[in-house]
Amino acid sequence: MVKNKKTGMNETKKNRNDVIASRKTCRTDGIGLSHYILVDKKSK
Amino acid sequence: MSINAIPSRGRFVNSGSGPALQPVDIGHSTYMGLVDADTAFWSLVRRDKLGVILHDSAWLKSYYKKRESFRKEMEMLRFGLKPSAVYFNITERCNLNCRYCYIPENMRRKGKHMSEEKVINALQLLKAYFKKTSGTALLPKVIFHGAEPLLNKKALFNGIEKFSKDFTFGIQTNTLLLDAEAVSFFKSRKVSIGISLDGPTGKIVNRTRASWAGEGVFRQVNRAMELLKGYDAWSVICTITTENMQSLARMVSYLHDNEVPNCLLNVVRCTLPSARKIKPDDSIAARYFIDALEKSYRLYKKSGRKLVVANFANILISILAPTARRLMCDISPCGGGRSFFALAPSGDIFPCSEFIGLKHFRGGNIFKNGINNILASNAFKLVTGRKVEDIEPCRRCAIRHFCGSPCPAEAYEMNGGMDKTGAFCEFYEEQVRFAFRVIADGKQDAFLWDGWDKGTKETFIIPGTRT
Numbered sequence: 001m002v003k004n005k006k007t008g009m010n011e012t013k014k015n016r017n018d019v020i021a022s023r024k025t026c027r028t029d030g031i032g033l034s035h036y037i038l039v040d041k042k043s044k
Numbered sequence: 045m046s047i048n049a050i051p052s053r054g055r056f057v058n059s060g061s062g063p064a065l066q067p068v069d070i071g072h073s074t075y076m077g078l079v080d081a082d083t084a085f086w087s088l089v090r091r092d093k094l095g096v097i098l099h100d101s102a103w104l105k106s107y108y109k110k111r112e113s114f115r116k117e118m119e120m121l122r123f124g125l126k127p128s129a130v131y132f133n134i135t136e137r138c139n140l141n142c143r144y145c146y147i148p149e150n151m152r153r154k155g156k157h158m159s160e161e162k163v164i165n166a167l168q169l170l171k172a173y174f175k176k177t178s179g180t181a182l183l184p185k186v187i188f189h190g191a192e193p194l195l196n197k198k199a200l201f202n203g204i205e206k207f208s209k210d211f212t213f214g215i216q217t218n219t220l221l222l223d224a225e226a227v228s229f230f231k232s233r234k235v236s237i238g239i240s241l242d243g244p245t246g247k248i249v250n251r252t253r254a255s256w257a258g259e260g261v262f263r264q265v266n267r268a269m270e271l272l273k274g275y276d277a278w279s280v281i282c283t284i285t286t287e288n289m290q291s292l293a294r295m296v297s298y299l300h301d302n303e304v305p306n307c308l309l310n311v312v313r314c315t316l317p318s319a320r321k322i323k324p325d326d327s328i329a330a331r332y333f334i335d336a337l338e339k340s341y342r343l344y345k346k347s348g349r350k351l352v353v354a355n356f357a358n359i360l361i362s363i364l365a366p367t368a369r370r371l372m373c374d375i376s377p378c379g380g381g382r383s384f385f386a387l388a389p390s391g392d393i394f395p396c397s398e399f400i401g402l403k404h405f406r407g408g409n410i411f412k413n414g415i416n417n418i419l420a421s422n423a424f425k426l427v428t429g430r431k432v433e434d435i436e437p438c439r440r441c442a443i444r445h446f447c448g449s450p451c452p453a454e455a456y457e458m459n460g461g462m463d464k465t466g467a468f469c470e471f472y473e474e475q476v477r478f479a480f481r482v483i484a485d486g487k488q489d490a491f492l493w494d495g496w497d498k499g500t501k502e503t504f505i506i507p508g509t510r511t
Binding site: 016018021022023025027028031032033034036037038 | 110114117120187189190276306310313354355366368451497501503504505508509510
């Protein structure tokens with residue numbers, strides 16, 4: 001672990017690639033808002 | 045416009061129709077962000093190798109191949125959705141007088157219930173609407189929401205009972221009427237339950253959430269939490285204000301101790317003037333919020349049990365898999381009026397619950413106008429047409445699709461127009477920066493629901509990246 005002097009947060013030394021990038025996709029089904037989040041989903 | 049339609053081959057970074065890869069300071073000692081805002085493509089690159097990396101044709105080419113499909117994906121997410129949920133307010137009344145509520149006081153104090161007959165009629169109309177429009181394998185959702193749904197208990201229970209095979213149901217309640225019988229009813233029908241609590245002590249909670257007579261609610265909420273322990277589909281909403289932000293990390297410990305599986309730590313919505321009196325400063329609130337997130341991480345590492353802070357988890361997901369997001373406040377246009385809408389006790393329909401006190405955002409009435417006509421109304425278009433490209437400084441902000449510039453109700457009511465930001469900006473900046481730091485350190489799993497990416501497929505990966 002190393003301490004980030006700027007943020008004070010401990011950071012791990014494991015992930016040290018020159019570039020980190022990824023992306024996943026799926027069918028969109030988001031309906032939550034700041035007043036509520038649906039925890040469960042039911043299929044038809 | 046399709047990238048290929050522009051008369052530049054897009055071969056070069058930051059010129060012509062090439063990707064606009066903006067460097068982003070994420071506050072990490074090793075990495076900085078490199079983001080193509082339009083496609084929400086992100087990468088984290090070593091700070092000391094930025095120039096070399098921007099010259100590395102191999103990984104840039106791999107992004108170029110995906111760029112158009114990522115643009116289309118964002119186009120679909122932002123403009124191609126149809127509603128799949130309704131926030132159903134079956135009463136205007138509430139037994140609490142919370143300082144930041146978005147429903148006007150006269151409605152909460154003296155308002156009306158929707159009759160049992162009308163609740164059933166409305167659910168029938170919604171069922172018919174979703175039967176025509178729903179294209180997914182999942183049931184449409186009906187969330188019983190503000191003011192306090194359990195004040196109209198008989199209509200609520202009847203509605204859930206009669207339509208249990210037609211909708212996934214949820215409820216948001218202040219818990220004052222959430223007794224063992226109600227919990228048992230909801231659990232047996234797999235109703236997702238959200239409750240509200242703003243702090244780990246009665247003294248803190250009572251500053252913002254109390255009855256009309258000024259009585260506190262801490263004891264009642266704790267009793268409800270005991271009843272809900274062990275149920276997997278419940279969550280706690282904590283609204284961040286000047287009155288409780290100092291205790292957010294303690295709140296996280298408190299919720300974790302009480303085996304709460306999910307929470308929302310939401311900065312207060314400032315739609316109505318009363319909420320603005322307890323609006324915290326952006327940067328101070330962000331500091332306490334991030335402290336709380338770090339606390340949740342330490343608790344998970346120590347106990348092996350997660351308390352997912354859902355609004356932050358959603359930011360992480362909006363980066364890792366934009367279409368998998370569960371909350372629709374942090375994308376523009378927001379989900380109001382396009383992935384969900386709100387139904388008031390009068391039958392009036394609004395883009396989101398946040399607009400229920402604002403008559404000029406009424407799109408029509410479910411008993412008088414067709415839902416499709418309401419969705420196409422000018423009132424709805426005001427909200428569904430609000431996009432970050434029309435807002436300063438969002439139009440040039442690299443993280444505009446990880447933030448979404450919430451909330452249109454705040455922007456319109458507090459700041460004077462849909463082309464304005466909402467009440468907060470730096471808070472969301474700090475949240476995204478922290479999310480990138482979490483990803484840089486490969487810690488994202490600790491902040492996300494187990495199995496969050498079930499049903500997703502990988503569309504881009506730099507070898508060695510932890511997903």
